[in-house]
Amino acid sequence: MKKRVLVVEDDEDLCFIYTVRLNDAGYEVDTAVDRLTTEEKILHQEYDIILMDMMLIGTTGLELCPFIREHTNAPIIFISCVGDNVTKIDAFDAGADDYMVKPIDYQELISRMAANIRRAQSSDTPRNYDNIRHFQQFDIDEKTHTVYGRQNGERKKVDLSPTEYNLLVLFVNHPDELIMYDRMYREIWGCSDEGDVRTVMVHISNLRKKIDLEKRDCIHTVRSAGYIFSDK
Numbered sequence: 001m002k003k004r005v006l007v008v009e010d011d012e013d014l015c016f017i018y019t020v021r022l023n024d025a026g027y028e029v030d031t032a033v034d035r036l037t038t039e040e041k042i043l044h045q046e047y048d049i050i051l052m053d054m055m056l057i058g059t060t061g062l063e064l065c066p067f068i069r070e071h072t073n074a075p076i077i078f079i080s081c082v083g084d085n086v087t088k089i090d091a092f093d094a095g096a097d098d099y100m101v102k103p104i105d106y107q108e109l110i111s112r113m114a115a116n117i118r119r120a121q122s123s124d125t126p127r128n129y130d131n132i133r134h135f136q137q138f139d140i141d142e143k144t145h146t147v148y149g150r151q152n153g154e155r156k157k158v159d160l161s162p163t164e165y166n167l168l169v170l171f172v173n174h175p176d177e178l179i180m181y182d183r184m185y186r187e188i189w190g191c192s193d194e195g196d197v198r199t200v201m202v203h204i205s206n207l208r209k210k211i212d213l214e215k216r217d218c219i220h221t222v223r224s225a226g227y228i229f230s231d232k
Contacts, residue, residue, distance in 0.1 A: 002026060002027060002028040003026070003027050003028070003048040003049065003117060004027070004028045004029075004030065004045070004046070004047050004048050005022055005027045005028070005029055005030070005047060005048065005049050005050070005051060005113070006030045006031070006032060006038070006041055006042070006045075006047045006049075006050045006051070007019070007022075007029060007030070007031045007032070007050075007051045008031075008032045008033075008038050008050065008051065008052045008053060008056065008061070008064070009031065009032075009033070009051070009053045009056075009079075010033045010034065010053065010055075010056050010057045011053075012033075014053075015031045015033070018031070018051065019031065021106045021109075021110075022110075025110045027113075030045065030047070033056070033057055034056060034057040034058055034059070035056065035057075035058060035059040035063075035064055038064060038068070039064075039067060042067070042068055042071050042072060043071065046072070046074075047072065047074045048074060048117050048120075049074055049075050049076075049077065049113050049116060049117055049120075050068060050072075050074050050075070050076045050077070051077050051079055051109075051113075052064070052065065052068075052076055052077065052078050052079065052096070053078075053079055053080065054078060054079075054080035054081070054082060054087070054091075055080075061078055061080070061091070061094075062090055062091065062094050065091070065094035065095045065096060066094055066095055068095070069094075069095035073120060073162075074120065075097040075098065075113075075116035075117060075119070075120050075162065076095060076096045076097050076098075077096070077097065077098040077099070077100060077109075077112060077113065077116065078091045078096045078098070078099045078100070079099075079100050079101075079102060079104060079109075080099070080100075080101060080102065081101070081102045082101070083101035083198075085198055085201070085202060088198060088199065088202045089202050089205065089206070092161070092202050092203060092206050093206065095161070097116055097119075097120075097161055097162060097163045098112055098116055098163070098189070098199065099199055099202075100112065108191060111190060111191045112189055112190070112191060114190065115188070115189045115190030115191065116162075116163075116189075118190070119162050119163065119166055119188065120162050133172065135172065135218075135231045136214075136216065136218070136231050136232075137149060137150055137151070137211060137212060137213055137214055137216060137218065138150060138158065138211045139155075140168070140169070140172065142169075145165055147160055147165065147168065147211070149210070149211055149213055150213070151213040151214060158210050158211060159210070160207070160210060163188065163203055164203060164206060164207045164210070166188050167184065167188060167200075167203060167204065167207055168207060168211065170184065170187060170188065171219060171227070171229035172229060172231075174229070175229055175230060175231060176228060176229070176230055177228065177229075178222055178225060178226055178227075178228050179226045179227050179228070179229075180225060180226040181197045181200060181225070181226050183226070184200050184226065184227075185200065188200075204219060204227060207219065218230060218231060
């Protein structure tokens, strides 16, 4: 069965190119050019993945993303002319799973789409684990893919995106081990980093804010290399 993708883009020529390229890759494509059309499609159709432009007619992708996230867990990939870290952080905070800068390589886009869909489907599938894994500042329920943070004796659910959850699991499965940037790209996004490490850096920044509540530096940066998770 074909995967269905919603392309939110107000440039008609680009919409046509996306449709042709994605149809050739085996996707069923819907398009939307503004907020109203996007909301109607999200409410009446299920999608496996969503491609979102930053600037749209009468709104922005950042403004529209929270509505989409309220109604679907489908991965959202932002595609934008803007590539600075601040904008990426804003996109991930709004609910995006991935971010690509125009002009894009369509083979890379299709690879990232497939990786995001696999990751989302994996996150939706319960696993047969009996116990919750306990760490200094958080617990992971691997059966439900739920994370609970702890601070000052209080325990509360931590809302992680599928990407953040999978990054966290990668870290806790390899404690005190340097996880290189390219390895994270290959295991989480299913492709090489191609020298661009900003996407993973933004995700790690957001993940730290959510789980390192006591500032223990549990995810330590190794400059120009990657990260080390430690629960000591």
